[in-house]
Amino acid sequence: MGKANFQRPKGTADLFEENVHEWQHIEQQARKIFARYGYGEIRTPMFEAFDVYARSAGDTSDVVTKEMYDFNDKGNRHMALRPEGTAGVVRAYVENKLFGPEHESPYKIFYMGPMFRYERPQAGRFRQFHQIGVEAFGSKEPSLDAEVITMVVKFLASLGLKGLKVALNTLGDQGSRQAYRDALVAYLQPHADELSKDSQTRLEKNPLRILDSKDENDQKIVADAPTIFDYLSEESKAHFAAVKGYLDDLGIDYEIDQTMVRGLDYYNDTIFEVMTTDPNLKGAATIAGGGRYSGLVEEFGGPETPGIGFGLGVERLISLLQAQGQAEMKPAGLDFYLVHIGEDTQAKTLELATALRDLGYSADLDFTGRSVKAQFKTANRRDARFVITLGEKEVKTNQVQIKDMATGHQADLDLAKVQDDLAGIVKVLEAEEE
């Protein structure tokens, strides 16, 4: 293990080889599908002024009070590594006046990259983790809610995931939410003594959280609590009904979950989560979470603009993919592996490899002076389609051997005419495979 001081920071990961392939696949899939829905990419800084996050998340939220990875820079500015994507995107939206008339509305964008939270690592929870997220600004239309939800579902489906469910709820508008909150507190207050310790503090800080408490007794008490649906304004009711209607039309399955709430204050109306029912990820069942919000753009000095978005945890997504055996982790096999014998062949071999690469093939060779047998073993391990052998003899005659690793058949290849010959020879060898 070596020196203890050179360990990677707590809660971070090094990704390489197979792991990277799955990441690339996911990111590529996201770009492809989001583009179909008209979402362009936005890249914002990985850190912002501390206040950007404090302002958007609410000063008392856990994210701000205990999870922020913050620091003072050399100019004594209070900065923070981004704990989530929305705040930075909203800041950029306002700062670049993307609400201006020359830009599309709704303004639809996605982002992907690392996020940071100073907390104790655990299953599906890291100090540096990655999110793929989406935001759409400037439309209150419920059809946009439906589009966003549909897009996540389609994206996840494209990765071959199974056992997912979309949980849907509404928080109502500001007024509905406040009225409901009061009603909930009024209902719970008489039971305060019976509530779990955690829920007693939640009663003060964030009563809605009690709804999804894990404590059994809390759940019993909550079972008879009033629901948000009793307090929705007509407008919020209509909005939610419309979202459900669109999702039904689109054939997207969802479940209404009245106990689902949000950690951040700015959400209202539609909220949703995509969760897995896979028991392996019980502690990190939520793969993606999002919803509609209002007031954020104003908070950053822009015009009143509604928004909707979601964030998706890539690490969680990957553990789920792996649990389901869906992770595609085989690297692509090599087209050509060049075996060379003798020291004088190195130059010629490198030359041939370069020529093959210029022709668009993948090709590799040995750089450690190993035996022919060893080189063939490597070719095999690299899943090479063809092996080309160069020895003293071949260099002299300019005729090399090309071997089809699947069949063992060999043919001669004229080095002087690689470009013209190759395709023909490959065709012949392939024919012999029949």
Place this chain on the structure above:
RNA sequence: GCGGUAGUGGUGAAGUGGUUAACACACUGGUUUGUGGAUCCAGCAUGCGAGGGUUCGAUCCCCUUCUACCGCCCCA
């Protein structure tokens, strides 16, 4: 931030207060020297997360620390 479990080579792991730390996989080399995926042979931890202590002696006992994992808070 709180509580719990663990930490042996590239990997999975066995193991004991006392000369050479099992076994398997992987890897490297060889099996007549220019040909792979099989078999067989050989090699592969001066070291048991790090630091300190107890002891004649510690990988195995004690303390501290780091890290990972599990649960809570919270969340992706």
